Amino acid sequence: MVKSRYFSKIQEFDGMPKLSDFKIVEEEINEDLKDGEIIGEALYMSVDPFIRAYNVPPGSPVIGFQVAKVTKSKNPKYPVGSKVMAFGGWRTTCKVGDELIWYKVDETSGINASVFVGALGMPGMTAYCGFLEICQPKEGETVFVNGCAGAVGNLVGQIAKIKGCKVIGCCGSDEKIKFAKSIGFDDVFNYKTCKDYPGTLKKMAPNGIDCFFDNVGGQMSSDIMACMNVGGRIAVCGAITSYNSKTPSQVTMVQGYMVMKQLLMRGFLVHQFKEKFPEGLKNMTQWIKEGKIKIHETTTDKFENTPQAFIGMLSGKNIGKAVLKC
Ligand SMILES: NC(=O)C1=CN([C@@H]2O[C@H](COP(=O)(O)OP(=O)(O)OC[C@H]3O[C@@H](n4cnc5c(N)ncnc54)[C@H](OP(=O)(O)O)[C@@H]3O)[C@@H](O)[C@H]2O)C=CC1
């Protein structure tokens, strides 16, 4: 038996999660492995908005991705000493098989393993696959990204620049605006202080918006759709504005814009594009090595602080990817 600790969600979230919603549980993991299984020690864990949105029932272990170092293996693809990116939960030691292991960490690239919960992990594949598959950006087009300083949004902006687009974004602080501009965004506004989204967008994107990567939802998204060009494409990635909200959001209806501008709007979940992950990993790795994609992480130390990191991310404290270093 090997000792492990995991975070359990002990009560329903009431709006923004609180530290008292979580507790650490000790467990013993049976070291007998079935074919395909490994045991891994967590090096980095991911705190992501979907953990709030999926809302597992009280008493359940908290779900999530981690980079783990393999300590025992019955899977030839992941020998002892290698690292995997797996859906192992908020756990110090996990026992997972092929169905929960997304891929092996490529240690030949020289890129830190933490990046495998970010630009080379689930958020990176979300940005790469969701943006390129759904928005189909073309050189010279204008792209709008909300949540533009976060894990997914900052990567969408950088990929859009690589594709030769003009990129506009919004985020929740002036420090984040500075960061987004430093990684190539052409113009960015603070959605918390902006009084007039359509007016601001008309100034920042006088030729209109062709692609909209929506991380946020709510009224802002309807306002952005009003500024889109005929034939525009919208990738609906998430709706973080609603995850902690206790009241249903009422927004301007968008069907009028959809019809008159012949817009395409498509929601997605990153794993539906898993056939595209090898291409995504190859290109993202190359772009990181070439300096075309810059990595920014907000790191919290120690497994015990995972809920703090999670609440911090939901409160907007992260710039780039929120990472927990175990
Ligand atoms: N469809 C899919 O497969 C996937 C979807 N997603 C979605 O992508 C989105 C971004 O995720 P991710 O990049 O990991 O997270 P981020 O790194 O962007 O962190 C969350 C950010 O959301 C912003 N935020 C929080 N509350 C609100 C609010 N009420 N209104 C507007 N912004 C808010 C904060 O930034 P700020 O300071 O700017 O407010 C915060 O930093 C989420 O909606 C998530 O659910 C992510 C992965 C996969």
Ligand SMILES: CCCCC/C=C\CC(=O)/C=C/C=C/C=C\[C@@H](O)CCCC(=O)O
């Ligand atoms: C208004 C409600 C909107 C709800 C949006 C909810 C979530 C969006 C989001 O953030 C999705 C994230 C997807 C994460 C990807 C993987 C997980 O589903 C776990 C998959 C486990 C596995 O297959 O290994």
